[in-house]
Amino acid sequence: MVRGITPAALAELARTLTATHDVFAPRRCGDRLVLDRLASAGAGELPWNAYRLPEPLKAIWFQPGRILARWPRRDGETAPRPRVLFGAKACDLKAVACLDRVLRDHEFKDPGWCAARESTLVVAGDCTDCAESCFCSMLGDLPYPTGLFDLCLSPAEGGYLVETGSERGERLVADHAGLFSDAAPESVERRADARAELAARVRRQNERFPVRDPFEKSVSKHDRTRIWAELAATCVECNACNMVCPTCHCFLLHDVRAGDAALRLGLWDSCFSAGHARMAGGLTPRLQLTERFRNHYQHKFVAFPRNWGITACSGCGRCIEACMGRIDKRECLHKLETRWIPSEVAQEID
Amino acid sequence: MRNDFLPMPALVEDVIVETPTIRTFVLQLAEPMPFRAGQFVQLFLPGVGEAPFTPSSSPSEPGRIEVTVLAAGRVTAALHELAAGAEVGVRGPFGRGYPLHELEGHEVVVVGGGVGLAPLRSLLYTLFERPGFARRVSIKYGARAPQELCFRSQYADWAARPDVDVTTTIDRPSAGWNGRVGLVTTLLDGVDVDVRDACAVSCGPEIMLKFVARKLVDVGFRAEHVFLSMNRNMSCGMGICGRCNVGSRYLCKDGPDLSYAEVQAVPYALG
DSSP: OEEOOHHHHHHHHHHHTTTTSSEEEEETTEEEEEEEEOTOOOOOOOOOOSSOOOOOOOHSSSSSEEEEEEOOOOOOOOOOOOOOEEEEEEHHHHHHEEEEEEETTSSSOOOOHHHHTTEEEEEEOOSSSSSTTTTTGGOOOSOOOOSSSSSEEETTEEEEEEOOOOOHHHHHHHGGGGGGEEHHHHHHHHHHHHHHHHHHHHHHTTTTTTOOOOOOHHHHHTTTSSSHHTTTOOOOOOOOOHHHHSSOOOOEEEEETTTTTEEEEEEOOTTTTTTTTOOTTEEEEEEEHHHHHHHHHHHHIIIIIHSSOOOOOOOHHHHHHOOOOOOOHHHHHHHHHHHOOGGBBOOOOO | OTTTTSSSEEEEEEEEEEESEEEEEEEESSOEEEOTTOEEEEEEEEETEEEEEOOOSSSTTTTTEEEEEESHHHHHHHHHTTOTTOEEEEEEESSSOOOOHHHTSSSEEEEEEEEHHHHHHHHHHHHHHHHOOOSSEEEEEESSSSGGOOTOOOOOOOHHHHTTTEEEEEEOOOOOOOOOOOOOGGGGGTTTSSSSTTEEEEESOOHHHHHHHHHHHHHTTTTEEEEOOOOOOOSSSSOOSSSSTTTTTEEEHHHEEEEEHHHHSSSTTTO
């Protein structure tokens, strides 16, 4: 059932939850919004982020420097404080789906990720605007959440429509029933129109990068061509694209001493670093930047779909905004599909 | 929830000096860790780091494993400082292990280079413990110099087994060495097996694997029957951390041994 909530009641809900939860929500910082922990005082209404925030959600669930293990084992670890996350968008949730597959849904489980996912209520929201770099449409995705949320907010007259996406979400609404109202059927219809309109806008703004083929095909047909040198020409290996990417999850298992004990840390890492895959003897399997650049695309658009049945790109466009070499993933994908000159195929060297 | 990033405690029971640069650590594990030949473990030095090794001992002794280590980098240098009685950690086992089902009933050529004989020794023990499993085991092993030949004292015992032969070579002539001289690939010219039916398993430096694989195919082996230890910097062991991929495969989960046919399908996998 879809309900309604006013901005004041939503702020009240967030404030109430800070008593029992760590609440993460958009916060105004100068002329932009950032994801931050809400102080218990929680001044005023929650700002509405019209599209994804600058930070990928992995920043709170898969922190840049996590403790993966303590040596020797320490029993009686306290469970993390439950969390609530406001401001998640559809692309954020697609990235969560990618990371769930790698970190949770197979033989090996990342305990930190599993615990953080389990203990976090996700309050997602429709996109009501898009950044110039947004390209979820090119991945076949939509700018409004379709799953993996507990509550989903859609702006409507007088506040927001609230859709529940889980039992946990239902419970949250039931526990704070006084803050919610019934939704008018016409606002639910208007939500559908608004969603369709924004989806069309994202499609239109990406019409200048027409792609027809699956990315898996466009990328793998360039296994041995020289196009990568051209695409990587302005890459300065700053790793920014990896850091802001919501699906990138490479990490360095870094061991440090801590008094008599030892900590095992997981530090965000980048496949663009020359030393990323270096071995003890000094051999580096991908010595050239062009090989690492190709590997990045190969992993996101070929290997990941083959291994996990989902493309490891959400079309959030953060990598486009972060790139100081002005490399635009959409343009690269477009070139990969359209440029196919057999004479370009490099001589096999092995 | 089980934490696979947390190693199991292990005690260094003995340190065997194999060569000037290679040592074998005999580890008594807190609990047995059943493994298949070719699966690897992460050997952990608290606060220092971790490195992947395939045990060189037999899987039939899962509580007392041997790991043979070449001092090559930061962690391995620190390992070489250890003496009996030291406490370390072990995680694993990881990976698929050697494709034993592919080897059953075939002649098996085992091609090692340097410390690459260490993981292969685990395979050899496995084959020796199952008489008749492989029709024959032909060991071809090369090292840089005579003093760098690993497990030297065992060759005679191995060769004394029925259907097992051992040939060694060193890279350059050396005073007092009367054996063969030349890279290990020279031992594969005119190799005395039915090449269309035989399997080969190789471990050594990547550059060696590249030329061993080419040579084996040149003399008639099928690429599907040539298995290469594509060891990379496996770190997490679970297909998460993202540094050991070859194409779409994570060697820590899907390897580290791949057939040459699988390797050839990945661009530039062997440099």
